[in-house]
Amino acid sequence: MAEQPIEPIHQFRINNLFDIGTFGGNGTPGSGTHLAFTNSALFMVLTVGLIMAFLIMGSSRRAIVPTRVQLMTEMSYEFIANMVRNTAGTEGMKFFPLVFSLFMFILVANLFGMFPYFFTVTSHIIVTAMMALLVFFTVIIYGVYKNGWRFLKLFVPSGIPWPVLIAVVPIEIISFLSRPLSHSLRLFGNILAGHIVLKVFGGMVVALLGAGAWGIIAIAPFGMAVALTGLEFLVAALQAFVFAVLTCVYLHDAIHPGH
Amino acid sequence: MSEPRDQDHPKTGSATPRVTADLEARIARARGQRAAEAATEQSRQGDMSGMSRGLRLGSEFVAAIFVGAGLGYIIDMFLPTRPWGLVVLLLLGFAAGVLNVVRATAQMNAETAVPKDTPALPDDEDQ
Numbered sequence: 153m154a155e156q157p158i159e160p161i162h163q164f165r166i167n168n169l170f171d172i173g174t175f176g177g178n179g180t181p182g183s184g185t186h187l188a189f190t191n192s193a194l195f196m197v198l199t200v201g202l203i204m205a206f207l208i209m210g211s212s213r214r215a216i217v218p219t220r221v222q223l224m225t226e227m228s229y230e231f232i233a234n235m236v237r238n239t240a241g242t243e244g245m246k247f248f249p250l251v252f253s254l255f256m257f258i259l260v261a262n263l264f265g266m267f268p269y270f271f272t273v274t275s276h277i278i279v280t281a282m283m284a285l286l287v288f289f290t291v292i293i294y295g296v297y298k299n300g301w302r303f304l305k306l307f308v309p310s311g312i313p314w315p316v317l318i319a320v321v322p323i324e325i326i327s328f329l330s331r332p333l334s335h336s337l338r339l340f341g342n343i344l345a346g347h348i349v350l351k352v353f354g355g356m357v358v359a360l361l362g363a364g365a366w367g368i369i370a371i372a373p374f375g376m377a378v379a380l381t382g383l384e385f386l387v388a389a390l391q392a393f394v395f396a397v398l399t400c401v402y403l404h405d406a407i408h409p410g411h
Numbered sequence: 412m413s414e415p416r417d418q419d420h421p422k423t424g425s426a427t428p429r430v431t432a433d434l435e436a437r438i439a440r441a442r443g444q445r446a447a448e449a450a451t452e453q454s455r456q457g458d459m460s461g462m463s464r465g466l467r468l469g470s471e472f473v474a475a476i477f478v479g480a481g482l483g484y485i486i487d488m489f490l491p492t493r494p495w496g497l498v499v500l501l502l503l504g505f506a507a508g509v510l511n512v513v514r515a516t517a518q519m520n521a522e523t524a525v526p527k528d529t530p531a532l533p534d535d536e537d538q
Contacts, residue, residue: 319503319506323503323506323507323510324507326475326478326503326504326507327475327507327510329478329482330471330475330477330478330479330507330508330511331474333474333478334471334475334511337470338466338467341466341470342466390463391463394463394467401518
């Protein structure tokens, strides 16, 4: 145990739990697409399963005087519904299922990650990038479908003389294209950095305890680890909220292009 | 939150209006307390999420620069404009990053607007 190096990024390693098979390729090793059920997939299934159990349990009774679970379900609905109405407008409510699913998935996945030895789904950029691209393409497709060519007014601020537009339009386009990147990087970066820092301080406690009399100063990193755990719970909820709010802000652009 | 229940409430219905008025006042007071608690809670959370706000602005800024540089690099790969596509679009990406930050800040300021009747802080030029 003592010989094992303390490795703060070991927690993000993907393991194959069981193989599904190889598709395509010519039979030689390394060709084709190899599919397997990984620990990441397991935790995604657990996340979705927990959300479904929570929502089905909460909405099955439909009592007038709600039980605790029903109250929590209704609160989560009200919370997201108000946010969508305030940020994206009443028309944005047709995207409520998307925003609610994203919020609940990220929230529960982040909170799952707070259990020791659990895998954090949102600490892999491929997961957050796919969610951000889903929002990005939803905005483009719905914006063009709803507004046609007027969607391009998003890139042309009104009331600007045309010589300035030559510089402003490329800037607006880059600003628009940078959205999925910042949208996904923020969630991924917060979760990744938080878990690494937590692990580093935890590792410091173990290393100092093994150092004989100096073990007494292990209390300092231990205190930091306790404080950071609290902070990480806040970050887990906050990043889910920020992701959902920005989804609403972007959807508002699709519904009402032009500033 | 928990006030003592009124012990000496009348057994008969003679003083019912007085008791109801009293109850109303107590409910109003409790509501006021709850609003104040919510306000302090919100201000505390506002302080706590400062780090996340900073990270948001940082990622908005950096993402635009990366996208600008990436677009410039791709243009240079396909057009004989090397290195000007990268140079120009990197600068435009920088401008887009500033634009992103300004927009995000404006949105954050709008969310936590200063109340209208807040007295202005005195400063040196007032004297």
